[in-house]
Amino acid sequence: MKEIVYRNRLFVVFVMTSLIIISSFLFAYAIRFDFSIPSAYWPRITTLIPVILAIKLIVFWKFGCFRGWWRYVSMPDLLQIVKANILSSSLVVVYAVAVYRLEQVPRSVLLLDGIFCFLAVGGIRFATRALRENYLPVRQGTELRQARALIVGAGDAGQLIAREIRSNPQLDLNILGFIDDDPVKKKGAFQGLNVLGSQADLKKLVNERGVDEVIIAIPSASGKVIKSIVERCRETKVKFRILPGVGELIDGRVSIQQVRDVDLNDLLGREPIFLDEAQINNYLRGKRVLVSGAGGSIGSEICRQLARFKPQKLILFENAETPLFLIEQELIKNYPDLTIVPIIGDVRNHSRVNVIFDEQMPQVVFHAAAYKHVPMMENNPAEAVNNNISGTRLLADAADKIGVEKFVMISTDKAVRPTNIMGTTKRVAEMYVQALNLRSKTSFVTTRFGNVLGSNGSVIPTFKKQIANGGPVTVTHPDVTRFFMTIPEATQLVLQAGSMGSGGEIYLFNMGEAVKIQFLAEELIRLSGLQPHDDIDIVYTGLRPGEKLYEELLLDEEGVLPTPHNKICIAQSTSIVYSELLAMIESLLASAKALDLPAVREKLQQLVPEYCPAENRPLAKVIPFSAIVMHQ
Structure with missing residues (x-):
C-alpha cells in the first residue's frame, strides 16, 4: 500500500488538496449559519465550488505546493502556502464581486474560507512531519525500543542533530533533551525538547533518566571543554560521540552522519581557525x-x-x-x-x-x-x-x-x-x-x-597499532613533551x-600548549575502551638518538x-x-x-x-x- 501511495504521490496530494478546498468552503458557510445553511444558498455554493477549486489548484500549483515531501515541510514551505492562500482567496473575492456582486456570498464566508483552507493545507503537512519526527503520542510506544540520548549543546548544531534524529526512525534514538551551560538557554526548550541542565548535571541526568548515549554537539568547543565532558561520561560509563569541530565542517553542513567517536584531536582541542x-x-x-x-x-x-x-x-x-x-x-x-x-x-x-x-x-x-x-x-x-x-x-x-x-x-x-x-x-x-x-x-x-597528529609514522598511529596488538605502549620518557597540530590546521x-x-x-x-606524550598514550588507551596500566601497560624506553625532552x-x-x-x-x-x-x-x-x-x-x-x-x-x-x- 505504501509503495502505491509513493508511486502516485502527486495524484494523492492533488485529491487531498481538492477535498481540503471544498471542505474549507463548505465549513465556512456552516460556521456562518451555525451549521444550518439555508436552502436558498445551496445553488450559489454549487456554482462557486468548481470556480474556487480551479482558482486555488492553479495558484497552489504555481507556488509549488504540490512539490516536496510533507515529512520535510519547513518554514519556507509554510510561507509559500501563506502566499498561495492570500493570492487565491483574493482572486476568489474578485470573482465573487465581479460576477455575483456578493449576492448570497457573505463576506465572512470568504474570509473564513481563506483561514480554514490555510489551516488545513498547512496543518496536514505539519501533522505529517510531527508524526514522522515522533512529536505526537501516536508514536510514543516506539521510544521503549530506542536508545535514550542526551545532546550536549542546544545551539544550531545541536538543534539540527535533534531534528535529523527525529526524522530518521532507523537511527533508533530517543532524544530526552539538551544540556547547555548558556544561562540564556537554561530551562528553555528547542525543537520541543527541554534544556535539562548544565554540564555539571550530566552525571545526575545520566543516572536518573537511564541515558544510553551522549552526543556532544558543540563544534566550536575547546579541548578543555570536550575533555571535561568526556571525563563526566566516563565516570557514568555512558557511550559518547561527538560532532566534528569547525575545521572539519568547512562546507557548513551539520549531520548525524558526521557524529563520530571522540578522538585525541577533540581532547587536545584547538581553537577554530578562521582564514582570510x-x-x-x-x-x-x-x-x-x-x-x-x-x-x-x-x-x-x-x-x-x-x-x-x-x-x-x-x-x-x-x-x-x-x-x-x-x-x-x-x-x-x-x-x-x-x-x-x-x-x-x-x-x-x-x-x-x-x-x-x-x-x-x-x-x-x-x-x-x-x-x-x-x-x-x-x-x-x-x-x-x-x-x-x-x-x-x-x-x-x-x-x-x-x-x-x-x-x-x-x-x-x-x-x-x-x-x-x-x-x-x-x-x-x-x-x-x-x-x-x-x-x-x-x-x-x-x-x-x-x-x-596522525601524520605517517608519527606517534599516534604507532600507539594505535601497539594498543591493537595488546600493548605495551612505548613512551620514551615520562616527562617528554611535544607541540601538536592537526594536519588540516597546519596546512591551512x-x-x-x-x-x-x-x-x-x-x-x-x-x-x-606542549602536551606530554604520556598523556597521549593514556588517553588513546582510554578511547580504545581500556584502562592504562591495567589493561595496557606503558613502558618507558628512554630518549632515542637525537631526541630532546x-x-x-x-x-x-x-x-x-x-x-x-x-x-x-x-x-x-x-x-x-x-x-x-x-x-x-x-x-x-x-x-x-x-x-x-x-x-x-x-x-x-x-x-x-x-x-x-x-x-x-x-x-x-x-x-x-x-x-x-x-x-x-
Whole structure:
C-alpha cells in the first residue's frame, strides 16, 4: 500500500488538496449559519465550488505546493502556502464581486474560507512531519525500543542533530533533551525538547533518566571543554560521540552522519581557525601551483586545501609512486574540473627539477618534501643533508631562475636549537631560502611548526597499532613533551602564511600548549575502551638518538613580530651572507657525497652553531606561543 501511495504521490496530494478546498468552503458557510445553511444558498455554493477549486489548484500549483515531501515541510514551505492562500482567496473575492456582486456570498464566508483552507493545507503537512519526527503520542510506544540520548549543546548544531534524529526512525534514538551551560538557554526548550541542565548535571541526568548515549554537539568547543565532558561520561560509563569541530565542517553542513567517536584531536582541542580566504584566493586562484612531497601527510593535505581555491594547474611532485597515485585519484574525484599534473621525481635530481620547472612554469611553490624521522636521520646523516638541504637548494634555485612569485618552505620546530641531524638540516634549509630571498625576485617564505597528529609514522598511529596488538605502549620518557597540530590546521595556516609573506619571513604557528606524550598514550588507551596500566601497560624506553625532552619554536636571538592573524607571528631571524653560506653548503654536500660522516657532522655544527647533540644539551624551558608574543 505504501509503495502505491509513493508511486502516485502527486495524484494523492492533488485529491487531498481538492477535498481540503471544498471542505474549507463548505465549513465556512456552516460556521456562518451555525451549521444550518439555508436552502436558498445551496445553488450559489454549487456554482462557486468548481470556480474556487480551479482558482486555488492553479495558484497552489504555481507556488509549488504540490512539490516536496510533507515529512520535510519547513518554514519556507509554510510561507509559500501563506502566499498561495492570500493570492487565491483574493482572486476568489474578485470573482465573487465581479460576477455575483456578493449576492448570497457573505463576506465572512470568504474570509473564513481563506483561514480554514490555510489551516488545513498547512496543518496536514505539519501533522505529517510531527508524526514522522515522533512529536505526537501516536508514536510514543516506539521510544521503549530506542536508545535514550542526551545532546550536549542546544545551539544550531545541536538543534539540527535533534531534528535529523527525529526524522530518521532507523537511527533508533530517543532524544530526552539538551544540556547547555548558556544561562540564556537554561530551562528553555528547542525543537520541543527541554534544556535539562548544565554540564555539571550530566552525571545526575545520566543516572536518573537511564541515558544510553551522549552526543556532544558543540563544534566550536575547546579541548578543555570536550575533555571535561568526556571525563563526566566516563565516570557514568555512558557511550559518547561527538560532532566534528569547525575545521572539519568547512562546507557548513551539520549531520548525524558526521557524529563520530571522540578522538585525541577533540581532547587536545584547538581553537577554530578562521582564514582570510579572500587573501589566500588572491595569490592562488588561477595560478600554476607546484607541491613537492605531494604524496606525504602534509603535502597531500596542502593539495586538498589548494584545490578549494581553484588554481589553474596543480602540479604534484612526488618521489613515491603509490602515494602520488592515491592523492591524484582523490583530487580527480573531488575536483573534476581541476587540471592535475602528477610528476614522479626526486628533489635531489638537478636535471629533473630544472626540466619540471621549465615545462610547468609554476607561479607558486609549496616545498613539503623532506626526511623527517629524527632517529633514522641520526643514522643516515648524509641522506638527510642531500634531501633536506640539497633538495631545498635545487628547488629554490629553480624557482629563482624562472621567476616563481612565491616559494613557501615547510620547516619544523626541531630546527630551533637543534639536537639532531634532521632539525639541523632543516635549519640550514631555512637559512638558504632566507639568504636567496635577498637576491631574488621570488618571495621565499618559511613556515615553522611542530608535530602533526596522525601524520605517517608519527606517534599516534604507532600507539594505535601497539594498543591493537595488546600493548605495551612505548613512551620514551615520562616527562617528554611535544607541540601538536592537526594536519588540516597546519596546512591551512601554511596557506595563510604564504598569502601574507613578502619574502624572507619565518612564520611561527600557535601550537597551543606542549602536551606530554604520556598523556597521549593514556588517553588513546582510554578511547580504545581500556584502562592504562591495567589493561595496557606503558613502558618507558628512554630518549632515542637525537631526541630532546622539550621542543622550542624560537631561537634566543630571534625576536617576533605579530601578524593580522592571531595564530601566526614572524620570527625576526638574521641571515648569513649568501656567498659565505653557499660556500659552506658546497663543502658540506661534498662531504655528504663522499660519505665522510664525521665531516658532515662537523660542518653542520659550523653552519648551525646552536646545534648541540641531545646528550650534551641542558634541559630547556618550554615557552608557549602566547607567552612569546606577549613578551614582545
